[in-house]
Amino acid sequence: MSDWLFDLGNSRLKCAPLQADASPGEVLAFAHDGVALAEGWIDCLPPRIDAAHVASVASPALRTALLEALAARCGRIGLAATQRAWDGLRIAYAAPERLGVDRFLAMLAAHARGGAWLVAGVGTALTIDLVDAGGRHHGGRIAPSPALMREALQAKAAQLVADGGHYREFAADTDDALASGCLGAALALVERSLAAAADACGAPVPLLLHGGGAEALLPHLRDAEHDPSLVLRGLAHWARSGPSP
Known part of the structure; x- marks a missing residue:
């Protein structure tokens, strides 16, 4: 048992x-x-x-x-359900139930590590959330993941394949251009968020990546930390902790 x-x-x-x-x-x-x-x-x-x-x-x-x-x-x-406050984490959303529980749990696990974190989940969607060292959630972003971008392009233009190709700064092949454009869009959003996070917190903020699509971004994001089990880690923390006053 x-x-x-x-x-x-x-x-x-x-x-x-x-x-x-x-x-x-x-x-x-x-x-x-x-x-x-x-x-x-x-x-x-x-x-x-x-x-x-x-x-x-x-x-x-x-x-x-x-x-x-x-x-x-x-x-x-x-x-598990998203809470306005839990074990030191305070959610920015006025209506906490509108924040996906996976984002909530990922931030809970990140906050338990200590310090500020920019948390990026790469699955069906690309989600980005900033949590400062005091547990305050500053808000976040949601965009299509690179995989979903590829699928959406193929849905509108069947000749544009949904996978394959290699990342290039300037691609000379359509498959490479698709891989480079969709992955590059995600990287640009993460990098812009890192710059904004540093402004908000007054110092550089480390990046914590999770989700099934995170490995594709890792080679291009120097110093990023990867925790593929971050949501489960947050769920474990939720199961063993109680709500904040």
């Missing part, structure tokens, strides 16, 4: 056991099509679980399917 963490995103379900030190253990990842969860994913879990801690930004139907599957083997299920 144990506690488990579940992060249901727009394209993958990630899960991990909650360890005694309040960190996620070995992460399991299962791709889904947005309609149904992967076949047989539940068989990779223990037959009984004490508690499941769930964060979801997927559709209500997919979230319900996950909760129903977990109910058959879990003693207790907790569903």
Whole structure:
């Protein structure tokens, strides 16, 4: 019997056991099509679980399917939700429920590291949030990820392939130009946000990257830190901590 963490995103379900030190253990990842969860994913879990801690930004139907599957083997299920204040983190949104729980949990994990952070998640969307050393969220940005940009271009022009190519500053091939333009747009937004974060905080702010598409940006962002399990780490912190007064 144990506690488990579940992060249901727009394209993958990630899960991990909650360890005694309040960190996620070995992460399991299962791709889904947005309609149904992967076949047989539940068989990779223990037959009984004490508690499941769930964060979801997927559709209500997919979230319900996950909760129903977990109910058959879990003693207790907790569903994380964005809070205005939690364990020292204070959200900038006037309506906290409009901030995705994945962004909230990523910032919670970043704040627990100490210091200010620019948190960038690269999944279906590219999300960027600034949290200062005192836990104040200054707000953020949402844009298409490079992968989604490629898919959107192909949807309007079938001859523009949705993947492939290499990043070049000035490409001499269409596939390379697509890779360079879409990745370059994301890099430019991150770099502009880093400059704005330094102005807001009065000093350079380190960059913390997470999400399935983060690795494509890493070679181009010097000194960026990469934590692919950041949302699960924040969910673990949420599961073990209480709300701020």
